[in-house]
Amino acid sequence: MPSLFVTGTDTEVGKTHISAALLHWCGQQGWRSAGFKPVAAGLDAQGGNEDIQNLRAASSLALTAQEVGPLQFQAACAPHIAAALEGRTIALAPLVQQARALAARSDVLVVEGVGGFCVPLGPEGDTADLAVALGYPVVLVVGLRLGCINHALLTAEAIRARGLPLAGWVANTVDPNMAHLQANVDTLRDELQRRHQAPCLGVVPRLVDTSPGAAAAYLNGVALRQRLALGSN
Ligand SMILES: Nc1ncnc2c1ncn2[C@@H]1O[C@H](COP(=O)(O)OP(=O)(O)O)[C@@H](O)[C@H]1O
Ligand SMILES: [Mg+2]
Secondary structure (H helix, E strand, O other), X not given: OOXXXXXXXXXXXXXXXXXXXXXXXXHHOOOOEEEEOOEEEOOOOOOOOHHHHHHHHHOOOOOOHHHHOOEEEOOOOOHHHHHHHOOOOOOHHHHHHHHHHHHHHOOEEEEEXXXXXXXXXXXXXXXXXXXXXXXOOEEEEXXXXXXXXXXXXXXXXXXXXXXOOEEEEEEEEOOOOOOOHXXXXXXXXXXXXXXXXXXXXXXXXXXXXXXXXXXXXXXXXXXXXHHHHOOOO
């Protein structure tokens, strides 16, 4: 069974929301699903991180917060800056090791990237380097709002330029009042298929219920099963 690396067209586009939906959907298939957030920046008053909590809750495998998010920083800002504020640096090798250990205990590991695809992590490289070191097929979350077609195509090019397979993409509605939303989704579908042979794995509307199960209902189960069966690791 393959693992997946979830990236997005930007920060706050729904990577966590869609990663949680993927974890929930995998759990519904009877698979042991595990979420992984290699680097999390931004802790609440109780020392918790929302992304880690959400991924942990959506995983069908029982995991500790430390297993889901081994590297946590206080400040909610760019990860290399959050690390520097604490006099720390982000090393990639231990993160890869921790991901592999978790993947070995699960049927599907869903790794949520940090910000957009090329966000710097520190002297050792950026998020894309981490994705390459992991080697998992990438799922691109496209936050539907004006400008997203360009961001999606740039990100898809960056993923392919790193030699990683683009398993598919998920449309997530960031701006429900976006003009010509359906026409944008149609263009994304055509262009990502034509340029990158990347299928649409779901179109998620703006939801009142932001639970993983509610979003999972909008994933394309047939396409997902097909792509997961094609997984190369
Ligand atoms: N389809 C949606 N409907 C409603 N709220 C959403 C949807 N997608 C994301 N959100 C909300 O938007 C915010 C940002 O989403 P999140 O998944 O945390 O983005 P990212 O992980 O890319 O930073 C969160 O509060 C999340 O609950
Ligand atoms: Mg997130």
